[in-house]
Amino acid sequence: MTSPVRALWDAPAATPAPPRRVWRDWVLVGVVPVLALVEASVRPGVAWSWLWAVVLAALAPTLLWRRRHPLSMLAIAFTVGTTVGLVVGGDPQLYTAAYFLILLYAVFRWGSGRAMIGGAAIVVAGMLLTFAASPPAVADVIGGIAVAATTATLGLAVRWRRGALARQLEQVRLLEREQLARDLHDTVAHHVSAIAIQAQAGTAVAATDPGATAEVLRAIETEASRTLREMRAMVGVLRATDAGLVPTPGLAALRALETTDAAPPAVTVSLDGDLDTVPPAVAAALYRIAQEAVTNARRHARGATRIEVQLDVDAAGVRLVVADDGRGAASVDPGFGITGMRERAALLGGSCAAGPSGRGWSVTAQVPRAGWAS
Template identity: 35%
Template sequence: MRDTPGPWRGQRRAGFGAAVIVALCFHVFGAWNLAGAVPPQGDLLAYVLLLAGPLALAWRRRAPITVLVVAAAAAIGFAALTAPRWTYAVASLIALFSAVKAGRRGPALAVAAVGWLAWVLVTGPFAAPLGLAPAARTDARAALLVAAGLVVTVLLGGAAKARAEHFAEIMKVRAERARAHDEQERRQASEERLRIARELHDVLGHHLSLINVQAGVGLHLMDSRPEQAREALSAIKTASAEALREVRAVLGVLRPEEEAAPRQPALGLDRLAELTADAGLPVTTTTSGERRDLPAEVDRAAYRIVQEALTNVRRHAVPGATARVTVEYAADELRLSVRNDGAAVSGGAAASGAARAPEGNGIVGMRARAEALGGTLRAGPEGGGGFVVDAALPTAAVPARGGA
């Protein structure tokens, strides 16, 4: 299992040194009163065996089984030279605990079993043949106590391993949740930016196009028909005020909730008459079916689609063109149709003028609005030289998707 980065790594490094120091203390102080008990010719070997186990613990993370073998062999050898004491087994128990915690339970159990059997044989039946001092010999009670200590150590190591795995799983779940949360926030921010960009495009495109048309009319009629020029200027003033109001409404969503401006009346088909009256060209509106309240998303999308379609007519149709808006309340959907007839244009002029509506951001935005609600939108030229936008928006069950 990988080491956990951050402060846990420092704590583990500190634990390495602590284990070595603790084992050294038990081994050294446990052998303090054995001075003179070791034969002179065995002094150097005894000291090497006494220190080998604790010092080997420094590598127990990298090679847990090797360290366990070294610690067990050193403990058995030192006990055979002096006298069996539990303090000499501290390094071996720490090594066994570390090996089990590291996931090497099988090999660790094998080494522990072999080591225990070797210690029992060396300090028991084979003590006399090996010439060990009487103090180095052990009995059945001591053998059972050592076996119990090994079993407890294995259980503790397994519990520590399970706890470490549980902690690692918790950290993994937290990291995945954090990534999912960040991804959701990025996706929502992207959808909100797209929605705001689409709203601004629709608002500014419609009203600026109207202002441009009325400004041209005013300039053209300023000297010959000042009254009509004044009407054009009034239309420009109204359109610019409406544009500012709608832009403020769109940008209001960017403010904190407590600072948000008072909400403007919602955009929807209830304002269709107002929309067509300010379209800047003659518009005929037809409504069929039983009129009913629509979901807010559908109502707003329908208004924006009609608004953008009329803006495209005003931009691309030739002078004198008229538009027809049809709204049909079907059983489970709302059907919209915006057509311009290309009137006052002959043949080729119509084909190059009224029917020329490139698939720019306007049509892409209208189609995106329809598809976000599970609907469809078709836009293209008609045979008579005009252009048509047909949309179908489901009203029975609106998908919970952003950007509508």
Template identity: 35%
Template structure:
């Protein structure tokens, strides 16, 4: 079936109406081809008078032409096909396949028109077909010469009516079934689309509610822990001269409380960022590389191994590591080439940012980026190494765990 459709497309049948035209043209050519075949089989003589053969050929061609028009104008095409069939019964000879257009057009009317209108149209066409057959028989016509009368000679009017009813009822029922199936499939597709939209809306609403809940938790954590830190700092200030040992204990408690607060806030903010379309991710470092190259830096990136997902915290940490490495190279080793290597292994992923020797003195001062980076890497269960690179230059490397895969 696919090969047949491709052949029709090459002939110009890129649309359903175009394919109908191609099919009608092919049938018409085959119908004309029966004339030389008849001459060959009858020693160069026509099987009937010339005007009969010519008229039968024209009617057969018009019957096929109805197929070409069936989608554009289904009712006129059906009426024309019925008129062609009845005209063919008046000939003393005709092509037996005349009437195919009636069957095809009846099917088309049932598939394209509303159900009630299609039933009425097919009933009227069947009645006209039956009456025309009865009249043609009375005038000496030959019903058996066309396909829609099923080779019946028209002896009994009741049989003509029954045959006409079957001629239009069979393709009509098939067409109505196809129309119902298409409508059902379209309704299912529309329903699936609506359900998908509703699912996305529910997911967005749930995500918004979750982010709002996390924001409230973030406020509670900050308000509670920071207020405790303020109280402990006040106590340490009062004890710093009177009891230095207790003051140091208070300062240690402040440090512990601060770290715990920082960890909790990072976890909550990381979860909130997971719903942001602009979240930092190892998969988006190309933007950092492009921006650095635009500033004149020479940056190369190499990714090896099978790419695997990281946890949200590790994914952000990897992105920040690359960002920090590029920033350090730009500030402390201007002009040096920078290489970024990402290696995926079963145990985790390694991210390394290495820059060569500086071509000019650096202009950047000391900062706290690496301190924050070390804390970020440690928080997500990774390891960070910072120091001189082999062959000169500087290197920042981290090993980060992959996301845990849930078992089925």
């Protein structure tokens, strides 16, 4: 087989799987026999009209299984119809026979590649046998082929369109899952890391300095409350019918990262420039980058006593630097945190780099104004 034919032959059935049957199918099965009998009674000049009416009425139940077994139902209907046509010496002249096109449509809409090839072969063979038994006019031949081809094409078009929509929805789901994963990682990891560090500090001073222990417990309570608030906000975003009503963290929220408590390292925040000119989406992304960078510094910077967060807004854009004075590794494999920071910056047309700088480690993110103006 040639490559296109092989690809069609191996094509799976349409997904998602079709419904077994719906109420319209029962209506159709109930209406077709009535139409066939009524048409036979009002068109007495049609040859073998009552025989064809009975045949068409008897084959109507094939419509009930056309989605789950499209090739089988098409084969039954066309084989019986062609056989009766060869016996009486002509194809059915009743308009009700047009419902056979629904069976043909179902093969190309729901069937596998093998079913489509088999269905096309059955239809072609039926036409050739009928034409050989009673040669029709050229116009009738062209018309019959055109109608069958149009029906099959319509089935393929609907199938392709529904498949494209399903793939698009799946892509949206994947993007939403990635966004949710980034937000969960940035938010929860930041606060939980702070809680873990405070707990370690409290354990170290519990026996010698009860006052410091109480201060550490208050810091843990504060971080836990922030975690709960942000988790509730994220759940609210997921449940909200209008996500635009839920506020997102801005650049001013970077002040909340600042800490001067007993548990090192201390975090200082410096903001410079006109913060109000930065769009909310850019501000939220930079906030998450800073939050993740501070979390990483707290977790991985050995011996760090200070973390500096510096954000500058100028005519060129925004530049964020998060640096610590600890002993970081010379290089690290990018994990979820670094990957998430780079993705956030890249989505805004900017960049984010992380690596050793001087004594410690630094994360530098830059978002040009061209990135958020486009």
